[in-house]
Amino acid sequence: MEANSKEEHAIVLDFLPNGYPFDTRPSHLKTPIVQAIGKNRFVLLELVPKKDILLQPNQEVYIGDGKRDHIHHINGRIPESKLTRTARAELEFVIRKIINENQQRFIDFFNKAPPLSTRMHSLELLPGLGKKRMWEILEARQQELFKDFADLKSRIHLAPEPDVLITRRILQELVGEEKHMLFVSRPEHLQRPLQH
Template sequence: MRVETKESQALAIDVLRHGHADDPRPIIKREPIVQAIGVDQFKLLEIIPKVSDIEIHELLYIGDGERPKVERVKRRLKYSELTATAKLELPYAIEKIIVENEERFIEIFNKSVPISLKLHMLHLLPGIGKKLLSEVLDARQKSPFTSFDDIRTRIKSIPHPERMILDRILEEIKDPDVKYHLFTSR
């Protein structure tokens, strides 16, 4: 559903100061690697840093122009290529992105539309069926949602809207065959 563009910022989810452990080159010849997730489209990226003091969950500027801590984006990664640490940190990084950009993610509840006669964009969020969809559409028609707390208050059946979004993003990242992408690019 999103138009693919370059990521301009990414959140570090693992820092390999001596490169990949399975790299056959001597440790002195390996380049450090940062595995990261893009803030805009949740692309998984392998980044070559300029500096060695990057921390997990640090926000890195990777767009065009001056990059103080990043030499280059080496490549895009598949979920299966992430390190064990990166896989563990991924949900926390996504949650951080969602919480820090709440208004962006509230829009899915306010502006989602039907995909087909039988499928609505909100159906793609885990836990939303026909009854809950109807409740959300009725509530947003009265007035748009303003925050996750507003959704929680007005729709008692949705105690954790941010968790629904997190679970959907993880599904889109982990499953390369998922048909509809609300938050990620293919």
């Protein structure tokens, strides 16, 4: 995942045809709002659809630089706290769906995850994965890299499924002030400068 790459596609979490309910402007001044999550960097976005377009939760929309069929423009990133109830209800399901559709990308994480320091490994940042399971994964991947989630599950006994582990980590990164971001792109104003 490139640090500067932009999202090309997003999945709709919620569509508000009359804008936010707490918006006190007259209804003719309100714009429809789409809350969505980027498929590549898991960025929460606020989008404005084109006129007379109706969108459904779980619908994929193109948000890249080319011609967009459904989206007029991108308002920007939004914090997890600004998501509607519907968007929050859809969030975990949509993240898990993205993970399962892109298994190779996430199995590569298990195959290539590096240590963060002499005392901590990036695999340990997955909720529910302790030192014992981390060492099992490291030893198993040294013998042969994992092919997919089924291969990982057959060789390593994980209490939660691999996609559930990754989903939980992504949710933590979206909600909290995590020091290490494994899957979610950190907002530009929070980027730490490279130390030389």
